Amino acid sequence: MGKTSLAQAVLHHEEIVIKYQGNRFFVACDTAASKVELAGLIGAHLGMKPGNDLTQAVLFRLSEGSPTLLILDNLETVWEPAESRKEVEEFLSLLTDITSLALMITMRGAERPSKVQWTQPFLPSLEPLAQEAARKVFIAIAEDRHPMEEIDQVLSLTDNMPLSINLLAHAVDVEGTTAILSRWQREHTSVISEGYDRRSNLESSISLSLESPRIISAPQSQELLSLLSILPDGLSDVELKQSKFAIQDILDCKRALLRTALAYVDDHKQLKALVPIREYMAKFRPPTNEMIGPLFKHFQELLQVYVTDQGKQSAALYVERLTSNYTNILNIIQNGLHPGHPNLADSISCTSHFIRFSAATGNDAIPQMVKVINLLPHSEDHQAKASFTVRLFGDRQSHSVPHPEALIAQTFEWLKTLDDPDLESMFTFSV
Numbered sequence: 001m002g003k004t005s006l007a008q009a010v011l012h013h014e015e016i017v018i019k020y021q022g023n024r025f026f027v028a029c030d031t032a033a034s035k036v037e038l039a040g041l042i043g044a045h046l047g048m049k050p051g052n053d054l055t056q057a058v059l060f061r062l063s064e065g066s067p068t069l070l071i072l073d074n075l076e077t078v079w080e081p082a083e084s085r086k087e088v089e090e091f092l093s094l095l096t097d098i099t100s101l102a103l104m105i106t107m108r109g110a111e112r113p114s115k116v117q118w119t120q121p122f123l124p125s126l127e128p129l130a131q132e133a134a135r136k137v138f139i140a141i142a143e144d145r146h147p148m149e150e151i152d153q154v155l156s157l158t159d160n161m162p163l164s165i166n167l168l169a170h171a172v173d174v175e176g177t178t179a180i181l182s183r184w185q186r187e188h189t190s191v192i193s194e195g196y197d198r199r200s201n202l203e204s205s206i207s208l209s210l211e212s213p214r215i216i217s218a219p220q221s222q223e224l225l226s227l228l229s230i231l232p233d234g235l236s237d238v239e240l241k242q243s244k245f246a247i248q249d250i251l252d253c254k255r256a257l258l259r260t261a262l263a264y265v266d267d268h269k270q271l272k273a274l275v276p277i278r279e280y281m282a283k284f285r286p287p288t289n290e291m292i293g294p295l296f297k298h299f300q301e302l303l304q305v306y307v308t309d310q311g312k313q314s315a316a317l318y319v320e321r322l323t324s325n326y327t328n329i330l331n332i333i334q335n336g337l338h339p340g341h342p343n344l345a346d347s348i349s350c351t352s353h354f355i356r357f358s359a360a361t362g363n364d365a366i367p368q369m370v371k372v373i374n375l376l377p378h379s380e381d382h383q384a385k386a387s388f389t390v391r392l393f394g395d396r397q398s399h400s401v402p403h404p405e406a407l408i409a410q411t412f413e414w415l416k417t418l419d420d421p422d423l424e425s426m427f428t429f430s431v
Contacts, residue, residue, distance in 0.1 A: 001126040001261065002162035003106035007071050010104065016069060020102075023068040032078040035087040042070070055091060063098045070095070076107040080213045089115040108209055109260045125261065128160035128274070137162065141169035150177035157184055159274040167202055206280045212260050221253035225262055225273060227291055229281035230335065233328045234270030238321075243298040246290065268324065289342065292335055296343060296350075299329045303353035310360065322357055329354060337375055345381035348372055352384075352391040373407060382414040386423055394430040404431075 010016060011026050025045045032038040036053050043054035046061050062068055079088050093115040095103050105113070110125050112118060129137065134155050135148075142151075154177055158164035172180050215221055224247060228235065240250050247253055254271055257263035263273045273281070302318055309315040322329065333354060336347030351372050357363075373392075376385045389411045392401060401407065408431050415424045 001128070003108075003126060004073050005162065006126065007073055007104060007106050011069070011071060020067055020069045023066055024071075025069070026071045026073060028073045029075050030077050033081075034078065034084050035091045038072075038078050038088065038091065042072075059094055059098070062095070062101050065100065067100050067102070069102045069104070072103070072105045074107070075105045075113075076109065076212070079107065079113055082213065085113075089113045092116050108212070109214070109258075111259055126162075129162060129165070131155070131160065134158070134160040134165055137165050138169045138172075141166065142173040146172065146177045150181065153177070153181055157275060157279075159276065161274055161276055163205060164202060164276045202276055203280055203284075206262075206277055209260050209262050214256055214260050215262070218249070218253050218256035220247045220250075221256040221262075222285065223247060223287070223291055224250065224253045225257055225277070226281050226285045226287040227295070228263060228271065228273040229278040229285075230287060230292075230331045231272075231328045232278070232331070233325050234266060234268075234272035235328075236268075236270055236324070239295070239298065239325070240271070243294045245294050270324070289335075292332060293343070295328075296332050296336065296346070299325065299332055300346060300350050303329070303350055303357060306357055307353045310356070319361060323361060326363065337372060339375060339378040344375065345379045345384045348375070348379055348381070348388050349384040352388040355391045373402065376410075382417050383420070383423075386411055386414045386418065386420075386427065390423060390427045390430055393427070 008026065011024055016024065025042070027041050027045050029038060029041065032041055035055065039053065039055040039058050040050065042058050043061075044050070046058065048054060048057060048061065051057065062070070075088075079085055092103070092105075092113055095101060096116050103116075107113075112122070128134075131152075135151065138151055138155060154168055154172060155165065158168060168180065175183075209215070210222060210225075224245075227245075237251075240254065254263070257271070257273075258265065262277060263271055266272055299322075302322055306315055306318040306322060309318075329350075333347050333350050335341075336343040337351070338344070341347065372388060376388070379385055389407060393404075393408075411427060415427065418424075
């Protein structure tokens, strides 16, 4: 999210340079695995000779000097492991006891080390850039010779995440927006993952977060994040609890994702992951059918109740929940629309209900749902297939139906095997 870049901007700010003069130190903590190694890194930046344990020597050197700024970058590497956290926090506490020392740290996630009297009000966690700021960063790297519409399309792939903007802008500078947008369709996060470390490789950066001890301590949090990869609308606590996922302590898993900034809660209280993280998980750790199944069943039941109660006052209770999960439901249904998928028949049935809901609530047409026609021969559930074509033809004003005559004839054949005069009448009326 730009922690290192922000810390470096502070380090080189004119007022900081004047106040601390030559006593500004930027220490990358990525290689430290203990308090002793952390003290050794700081000592090296102070020009001290290596030793077995430089803790006391570092404290003494910093306490005897003039005003000093010490920035510890990516401190979570040494702070996160339970076996080193206590001694690292005690060392930080001793550092902040030095009155002439200003200490600044950068860490992944929303937590801060205890045992330190941090300046208040606390600095908030970094968030994605505002759209105009994101454009300025992009243009500063790739110039403004690209169509603004295409620049905004590229930025939509980043969720205005600074690292992603930086990497994509450099790629655009070489290849152009059109080429990058085309490559993204094929390669997704690989487009901006050709570097070797967390600052030049998005996939490396995300992978490091997934290896965090805070994630490892709640191992099923990765399964939850995997599920979020196909849920652009996110999940509310209601869905987390009612969907009956095969995840123990699911709210603990949610907290683990929030603590490591792999997920966030939006203004509507929905748990979400940013686009680059969703793309990474969908590519390397996609959700299994067993993971998707409970949520599919949950949305299936909501749609069924909505269709059954449509026209009644009670249906309004479900409209808000279905609307807030509109793209989620679309993705979940499409996941099951493949030959041989165990939920193919139910996915076809859900498609019918979803088209009905979309039409009733004034949402855009769903032309991609016409692809279901090609899957109908792969299902043996004539009820689901006939129900789908009834809805498909009943909503023809929003999309065209290819080869309608053949589909009409086939639907009447399916209806002959069913004892459902109401469905047959509806189909006859719709065509």
